[in-house]
Amino acid sequence: MVQVKFILSCWYLIFKVWVTLCTPDQDFSKNEYVRFFETFKDVIGNKFLRPVKNWTTPVQLNITLALYEIIGVDEKAHILQTYIWLRQFWVIEFLVWDPADFDGLNKVSIPVDNIWHPDLYVYEFIEEDLSPQIPYMYVISSGRITHDKPLRIVSSCNLNIFYFPFDIQTCTLSLGPFLHTASDIVLGLHQTSEEITSESKENIQNKGEWELLNIDAKTTIWQMQGEDWSKVIFKLRMKRRPLLYLVNLVIPSAFLMVIDLISFYLPVHQIDRGAFKMTLLLGYTVVLLIMNDLLPNNAGGTPIIGIYFSVCLALMVISLLETIFISNILHQTRSNSHKVPTFLKRITFSFIAKLICFSPPESHHEPAFKNPQSDPSEELVSSPAAQSSQLIQNLLTSLSRDILVIRSHLDYRSLHEHKQEEWIRIAFIWDCFLFRLYLLLLVVFFVILISCWCMWYNA
Structure with missing residues (x-):
């Protein structure tokens, strides 16, 4: 029995040596992804680098959103709860390449935490965003970044319930950078208001209490503390379905x-x-x-x-x-x-x-x-002419x-x-x-x- 085990062990060692000698060495340095990340490791690893070659040039950030759900409206607390998908587009001037240099590689996914991304903030936020975080974003050979992420927004909204339950509410979602002024980031719209409204109506599946009428989007510049700030304002106009009430x-x-x-x-x-x-x-x-x-x-x-x-x-x-x-x-x-x-x-x-x-x-x-x-008639009873008929007169x-x-x-x-x-x-x-x-x-x-x-x- 011991001899059988010894013979099997010898054959296993001979087979392993033969496989090792016959297998060619793999050169990972020739892989296009490895060469891409080696080439742009200084850009991808530096998340604090604003992606412009001229520091006086602001980053052009185009955004759009798609409304997926109107979760609820709290008339007492003036709170609107929505679930949206926010899409951001900007260009990293340091991350431009020719696809022919990397065997036709035109699109790469990059970890969000390893590259610069704008610090967008919803000004009407009143609670922490509990939506899941998307760990990657895409970059194409022209340097254009596409970053999609979901947002569960609990925002304040000035509600007018005078015409309840036939009321129409207009709530505002203002998106802008938290720290970067207009000299650093300029916001723009990737889609028109009509396109945003059409896409949102197609995405909303729940036929609940509220019906989306339209979403009006516009960009604006506002001043605070002597600085100009760029932001995009989305106005959600929605109508209550009154059948329940x-x-x-x-x-x-x-x-x-x-x-x-x-x-x-x-x-x-x-x-x-x-x-x-x-x-x-x-x-x-x-x-x-x-x-x-x-x-x-x-x-x-x-x-x-x-x-x-x-x-x-x-x-x-x-x-x-x-x-x-x-x-x-x-x-x-x-x-x-x-x-x-x-x-x-x-x-x-x-x-x-x-x-x-x-x-x-x-x-x-x-x-x-x-x-x-x-x-x-009582006075006629005492008449002298009627003495003979006194009895009859009394009866009458x-x-x-x-x-x-x-x-x-x-x-x-x-x-x-x-x-x-x-x-x-x-x-x-x-x-x-x-x-x-x-x-x-x-x-x-x-x-x-x-x-x-x-x-x-x-x-």
């Missing part, structure tokens, strides 16, 4: 308002309309408390939708007060002493009835009430007194019924007038609200 906020509130409007057709003298409206008002308040989480909480101003809910609540309170007023008028029909005041009767039948085109029925004269105590007098009492009672009931009819008629006229006034206020409010939303949303 329409289904969960506006439409349920509108349904409750329609129910409140239809409740005016309940006969107030037969059904307790006030209890129904009070229940409806309580339900609307509960709905507002539940939907409070969906509304933007912003100290900068109250949105139109907040005004809409407040006005709807106020209209429902006004509707309840109208029912209380009409119920108070109808309560007078149960009173035995109150008559319709003259001024109320004059205002109702002379002005309000004509205003709502109501023709009241012809009024009847109030029946006269006679006191049975003042019947003159008693019958006449009973008939007068019955007539007085009927006149009193007729007077009471006439008074009730007047109060009911006045209540009906005022109910019709206040209902039409309420309907007019409701229509005017909704027309103004819808007009404001539509004009802003289609602007």
Whole structure:
């Protein structure tokens, strides 16, 4: 067994020596990549060298971006979260070669940390960028650098939520160097605003709450501390998709308002309309408390939708007060002493009835009430000519007194019924007038609200 192992070890050593002797030496110095990095090792290894031969010449840096996602908008904190890809292009004058000298090598990837790159900064940044870092960038034979990197930007944005949920927001992303002035770096645009917008709309996959309208890009020079600074401003214009808020906020509130409007057709003298409206008002308040989480909480101003809910609540309170007023008028029909005041009767039948085109029925004269105590027939009993028929006269007098009492009672009931009819008629006229006034206020409010939303949303 030992001899077998010894023989195998000898054969393995013989094979290894033979392979070593027969394999030619590899000359890595002839590789085009090795020769390239050996040639430009002073440039590639010096990341502090600004890539211009004349130190007075600024570096021309062209940038563009593609918006990939609108992550979210915080109306309370005025924060916009976006995810973009930033592309940078500049020329390193020390890194120019002829591809024929390196076996046709025209494009090389270089580590980002081993070569000069601009210190671009988003001025609206309020949180640290947590996006992944790209370790390499490309350089072509003309010296042009292409550096692409993703950015998760959490930036400040002045949001106007007055037209929520039909609002259109414009947020600004300003990119510029952190330390280099315009004498060192001059920024330019690699693409037009139309090209940036078109590419961004193609890249956005999530059909969330926000829709991108356009991206306007421009370059500018601004002064600070006596120095000129170059920067590029991207203005993101986006529109909120309001379907979620329409289904969960506006439409349920509108349904409750329609129910409140239809409740005016309940006969107030037969059904307790006030209890129904009070229940409806309580339900609307509960709905507002539940939907409070969906509304933007912003100290900068109250949105139109907040005004809409407040006005709807106020209209429902006004509707309840109208029912209380009409119920108070109808309560007078149960009173035995109150008559319709003259001024109320004059205002109702002379002005309000004509205003709502109501023709009241012809009024009847109030029946006269006679006191049975003042019947003159009792004085005829003592006539000397009627002594023989005293018994008959007494019977007739008693019958006449009973008939007068019955007539007085009927006149009193007729007077009471006439008074009730007047109060009911006045209540009906005022109910019709206040209902039409309420309907007019409701229509005017909704027309103004819808007009404001539509004009802003289609602007």
